[in-house]
Amino acid sequence: MQIASTAAAIRWRTDFDKFVIISNFERRHWTKHSQADEDGWDIYWASVITIKQIFSPENSVRLEPHQIINHFPNHYELTRKDLMVKNVKRYMKQQKKDVLVESTPEFIPVTYILPQDYSLFVEEFRKVPVPWIMKPIAKAQGRGIFLINKLSQVKKWASSNVPAAMRPQTENYVVSRYIEDPLLIGGKKFDLRMYVVVLNYKPLQVYMSQLGFARFCNIKYSSEVAEMDNQFVHLTNVAIQKHGDEYNSRHGNKWPLTDLRLYLEATWGHAATSELFESINSVIICSLKACQNVMINDRHCFELYGYDIIIDQSLKPWLIEVNASPSLSATTHSDRLLKCKVIHDTLQLVTPPDWDTGTDSTAPNSHQDAQPARCLPKTVGSMQLLFDETSELEEGRARRDALLSTESVKRGRRKTMIDSVSLRPTSAYS
Numbered sequence: 001m002q003i004a005s006t007a008a009a010i011r012w013r014t015d016f017d018k019f020v021i022i023s024n025f026e027r028r029h030w031t032k033h034s035q036a037d038e039d040g041w042d043i044y045w046a047s048v049i050t051i052k053q054i055f056s057p058e059n060s061v062r063l064e065p066h067q068i069i070n071h072f073p074n075h076y077e078l079t080r081k082d083l084m085v086k087n088v089k090r091y092m093k094q095q096k097k098d099v100l101v102e103s104t105p106e107f108i109p110v111t112y113i114l115p116q117d118y119s120l121f122v123e124e125f126r127k128v129p130v131p132w133i134m135k136p137i138a139k140a141q142g143r144g145i146f147l148i149n150k151l152s153q154v155k156k157w158a159s160s161n162v163p164a165a166m167r168p169q170t171e172n173y174v175v176s177r178y179i180e181d182p183l184l185i186g187g188k189k190f191d192l193r194m195y196v197v198v199l200n201y202k203p204l205q206v207y208m209s210q211l212g213f214a215r216f217c218n219i220k221y222s223s224e225v226a227e228m229d230n231q232f233v234h235l236t237n238v239a240i241q242k243h244g245d246e247y248n249s250r251h252g253n254k255w256p257l258t259d260l261r262l263y264l265e266a267t268w269g270h271a272a273t274s275e276l277f278e279s280i281n282s283v284i285i286c287s288l289k290a291c292q293n294v295m296i297n298d299r300h301c302f303e304l305y306g307y308d309i310i311i312d313q314s315l316k317p318w319l320i321e322v323n324a325s326p327s328l329s330a331t332t333h334s335d336r337l338l339k340c341k342v343i344h345d346t347l348q349l350v351t352p353p354d355w356d357t358g359t360d361s362t363a364p365n366s367h368q369d370a371q372p373a374r375c376l377p378k379t380v381g382s383m384q385l386l387f388d389e390t391s392e393l394e395e396g397r398a399r400r401d402a403l404l405s406t407e408s409v410k411r412g413r414r415k416t417m418i419d420s421v422s423l424r425p426t427s428a429y430s
Contacts, residue, residue: 010351013041018328020339021045024347043351044069048324051075055298063300068350071324072201072301077291079305079324081174082113082137084287088319091290107283108319111176113137114157121175125151131178131228136171140323142237144171147178147228179318180223183311185255185263187220191236191320192257194307195342196284196386197349199376201297203389204288207349208281211338211382212257218244238331252331256338268315276315283309283319285387302350304342345381 012025013033025032033041046054046069054061055073063069077083088108095104112121114134125132134154136144148154157173182189195209215236227233232244241253264273284307306326310318328343330336378385 010043011041012043012045014045015047015050016045016328020328020330020336020343023340024343028347039064042066042068043347046070048075055296066355068300068302070302070304072198072303073296073298074294075303075324077294078287079322080138081135081321082172084108084291084322085111085113085174087291087294088287091286104282104286105279105316107286107317109176109179111174114154114173114175118154118157121154122151128177131180131223132175133178133234134173134175135321136173140325141239141327142231142235143239144173145231145235147234148175149225149228179310179312181313182221183313183315184221185214185216188216188218189221189234189236190214190216190255192260192280192307192309192311192317193326194257194280194284194309195326196288196305196307197346197383198288198303198305199349201288201292201295203392204292204387205376205390206285206288206385206387207380207383208284208386209342209345209382210257210384211342213338214255214257214260215241216253216255217241218246218253238327242331250332252335254332254335256334264315272315276311276317280309280317281386283317287319287322288387302346304346341382345383348380349383 010028010030011033012030014021014025016022030043044050044067048071051069051071051073053059054063054069077087085108092104092106110124112118112124114121129149131147131149133145133147154175184190192212192214194212197207197209199205199207215238217234217236218232218241219230220233222233231240232246235241238252238254241247242249247253261273261277264276268276287307303324304326306323308320308323310320312318328339330339376385376388376390
């Protein structure tokens, strides 16, 4: 198998005209793929639409063994809001049934999918008349989101019990119980954007960047009914907040994760803050395990997810959603530096020094070949190894082998004792 002798031999391709991506490729002195050779690339930073086309059964595209791409074929199992809820609910149900596994605390708010779960939602709504938040299942940047406190606000989704042929066209939504008691800083609501890289789903191998940030609302939080429709109070999305009169273009309403942690340690203490971040790690790992068995583990793929997490006033983290294509647009100079570093470290992870960019036609060419086992470093730039199932599996095998070896030794000793007794002369017993 031919190994690229120089970095310049690596050919890149992307659908995104984003500085943070293109500059990282160019600084490595990689070569942009030739338009004349459509498939002549080694690494492709593609849009989810392109991924759908590449892995569509109708296209019959077969990636070369050396090619890598930035999404798994069915990444939407985690990143589409309704499917994430479905997979997490199934995972939590399985966890509760397994008496050998410690129960996992709930980490997503009570959520229903409309219109199909409309009746269940109505029943829950009448039991707990609190605000709920409506989100379209496949939109981003805060588009289509609104809060409700009356059933009349969602009556158009009540047609779920009408035959499909007679049902009006309504967009599918998820409706979640609104977290009314978010942790506030300076009186303002915020959430966390965490960057997570998945190298492999089977076995699960996950890194998390230490370069996340908190996103703040422009206006101080209020749970008053009069403010329910005020997006600048309730929605932290930068795409929304940047249009507000009080938006601060100098810092972009963002606070680095390191600064947030220092603030929490000063106000809540080191122990409570450490427990919070351990809980966030657990939320991320559990969400990935929730879709592990349904995810197509393509050996050519990796994923850079953008996790959105809200912390409530008891320092409990709640998973809000997972983004397949977290925004790579920079709102400030520091934001650009942060995102350039995240992409840089992601590329360091997925293109290690021994990455083969050769084109050996005899190499296996299956979309689902297992990833070659390799020892993962604990840190790569800002990325820290969050979970490596390979280590867990190896430790489990080692414990099993040690147990079998111990049992084998015991059986051998028993057999030796029995044999020695049976070989004694009869006079020994007289």
